[in-house]
Amino acid sequence: MAGVPEPATGDTFDPVAALSQLVAIRSVSDGKNEAAVTAMRQQVVQLFRAAGVEAAELPIGDGTSPIVYAATPTRPELKTVLLYAHYDVVPADGPWTVDGTTMDPFTPTMIDGRLYGRGAADDKSGIVLHLGTVCEFAGRLPVNLILLVEGAEEIGGGTLDEYVRNNPDRFRADVVVVADTGNLAVDEPAITTTLRGMVIVDVQVSTLAEQCHSGMYGGAAPDPFLALVKLLGSIVDDAGDVTVPGLTAYRGGWQEPDEARFRADAKVLDGVRLTGTGALADRLFGRPSVTVTGLTGLPPAEQGVNQLQPSVTARLSVRIAPDQSPADAVAALRAHLDRARPWGAHVTVTEHTVGPGFAAHPETPEFQAAEQALAGAYGRTTARTGQGGSIPLVATLQQINKGATVILWGCEEPVCRIHGEGESVAVSEVTRMTRAQTQLLRALAGA
Incomplete structure (x- = not known):
């Protein structure tokens, strides 16, 4: 070459x-x-x-x-x-x-x-x-x-x-x-x-049958994106720990990472706190985490117009405990999202990729x-x-x-x-x- x-x-x-x-x-x-x-x-x-x-x-x-x-x-x-x-x-x-x-x-x-x-x-x-x-x-x-x-x-x-x-x-x-x-x-x-194992799902939140003017209908017609935000917010508590019932944790006896080094390696901004509580090793290796990796249903910010969208979809990457069944994790996530639906919004969870730990x-x-x-x-x-x-x-x-x-x-x-x-x-x-x-x-x- x-x-x-x-x-x-x-x-x-x-x-x-x-x-x-x-x-x-x-x-x-x-x-x-x-x-x-x-x-x-x-x-x-x-x-x-x-x-x-x-x-x-x-x-x-x-x-x-x-x-x-x-x-x-x-x-x-x-x-x-x-x-x-x-x-x-x-x-x-x-x-x-x-x-x-x-x-x-x-x-x-x-x-x-x-x-x-x-x-x-x-x-x-x-x-x-x-x-x-x-x-x-x-x-x-x-x-x-x-x-x-x-x-x-x-x-x-x-x-x-x-x-x-x-x-x-x-x-x-x-x-x-x-x-x-x-x-x-x-x-x-x-x-x-x-x-950790992996569960990737698409979460679709729908509140309207079609688009409508945000000035004429906003304030009463529910915004699916705000519904999605509230729904995703229910997955973690104020400290950032995942609180979905049925998602388990694992203790592996790992060496504890150096927090200062971790912050530097992850490029965490000054003044921004790490999420979660307890040992850093447990948070990284043994407990579940949820990350939003994609979003559809909204135009790019520079193309935004005064419209309420009928539905939005977020792709979630959920890492699960090394010994948890992906099927059990998906079931727990579905049940939680169904219970947490704001304003009666329609929520559809579509399984994309799963893999055991x-x-x-x-x-x-x-x-x-x-x-x-x-x-x-x-x-x-x-x-x-x-x-x-x-x-x-x-x-x-x-x-x-x-x-x-x-x-x-x-x-x-x-x-x-x-x-x-x-x-x-x-x-x-x-x-x-x-x-x-x-x-x-x-x-x-x-x-």
């Missing part, structure tokens, strides 16, 4: 070159970049084949981007390890400006040891982590390997989950390694032990081997943390591999700003995580 160095394999593997090559491909999973998504998938196949793993594109149906899949010849005496990452990314509006440097989101840019570009962290760093691990063994892997790199993680939909459930033998493993989370901070190693089993020898490998690579004790985000496929892989150990780690520490402007990854994190994962595979082989 012009202008991007070529990654070699074996002892000369260059993670920056490999990651730069991937970041330069606009693999946005929005249905508008299919050629780039295809090019990205083909590039991943080529890189792993060059490293000695016979990867191939594997269609999974329903028009979803094929996965990149490989399974090395099975040796019964060895453990089987499944390595997961994803090659699609979220959209990025450019240009970005980072510390006075203007850059295109799909032109990899190095600044002070960090590689900037959309997907540099989420999750092309995960692909490079797996690639670097394979290269360390120069074709002589100490485990049976399954490679799974998907191309529709960012848009969900459940097609891969269904494919995995229908074809479980392709994904049988003793250990599943998901490279799509990260450490507490640069040089502060952590393994993710829980993921995840809780690890840190008592297994394989999990402890991962903690030791991480501590060895970083020279300090490994923390256990949670993740407020969701990766529904993890629960599916856990379900088809009863008794398997699932390990969630990666290069996506908070400064990476995944999904945001100025996404980046610390090259040192990619290097050390590759060292840790290499050591884990050696430990699993008994070396």
Whole structure:
């Protein structure tokens, strides 16, 4: 690829070159970049084949981007390890400006040891982590390997989950390694032990049969947007804690995040208080949260006219406790919204996407081997943390591999700003995580 160095394999593997090559491909999973998504998938196949793993594109149906899949010849005496990452990314509006440097989101840019570009962290760093691990063994892997790199993680939909459930033998493993989370901070190693589940719904509030003049009818004719505001306000109390009966909480024994660092990483404005009460870890990893991610039914502010609209719809992203059933969560949310309807407004809740959470089993020898490998690579004790985000496929892989150990780690520490402007990854994190994962595979082989 012009202008991007070529990654070699074996002892000369260059993670920056490999990651730069991937970041330069606009693999946005929005249905508008299919050629780039295809090019990205083909590039991943080529890189792993060059490293000695016979990867191939594997269609999974329903028009979803094929996965990149490989399974090395099975040796019964060895453990089987499944390595997961994803090659699609979220959209990025450019240009970005980072510390006075203007850059295109799909032109990899190095600044002070960090590689900037959309997907540099989420999750092309995960692909490079797996690639670097394979290269360390120069074709002589100490485990049976399954490679799974998907191309529709960012848009969900459940097609891969269904494919995995229908074809479980392709994904049988003793250990599943998901490279799509990260450490507490640069040089502060952590393994993710829980993921919250996810429920995405559209809430439509209707009060009128058609539009009418806000001056002539306003004051008596109910505004559906104000009804929606009151309805959404009923979901949380004054402190910001979610109060929907039936949405549960989970305690995971996580290391407590530093609040000042969290405020800085989340870019919370001065003077604005954090929402919720109690331990920050519990709020982020174990308790439900509700975010409004979209709104339809109102014109843009600059196009506003004196009209009452008949209905409005808000899309809600609800994160639920790691051990709560998504179906139970949807039922609890529906019941609450029905009870809280202001002025008798008509409320319709349409389920869009759901996914279960995840809780690890840190008592297994394989999990402890991962903690030791991480501590060895970083020279300090490994923390256990949670993740407020969701990766529904993890629960599916856990379900088809009863008794398997699932390990969630990666290069996506908070400064990476995944999904945001100025996404980046610390090259040192990619290097050390590759060292840790290499050591884990050696430990699993008994070396």
